[in-house]
Amino acid sequence: MITPEEIEKLSELARIKVPESEREKLANDVESILGYVGVISSIVGEEVVEAGEHRNIMREDGEPHKAGMYTDRLVDQLSKQDDNSLVVKKIIEQ
16 A cells, blocks of 8 residues: 555655645556556466567558648648748757
8 A cells, every 4th residue: 555655755746846735646647557557467367578679660551642642731731831841849958
């Protein structure tokens, strides 16, 4: 059983503030999550596959669409265009 005191210790290690009023609920949530992980672990058991065995598995394209089939419709949905370039909102700051 996870106690509110253990939640306090974990929050100190993680350098986050967890109000005292939320520690009991968080302890119950963590306990539920750990219980669920235990159930999944018992179901999976020894059938765990090493990550290296299955890398870059691609499905076969059964009936790929014709190249450029949707290009015009997608480009028309953009609000700004500049000659042959598409103008989009900058979302990554340096």
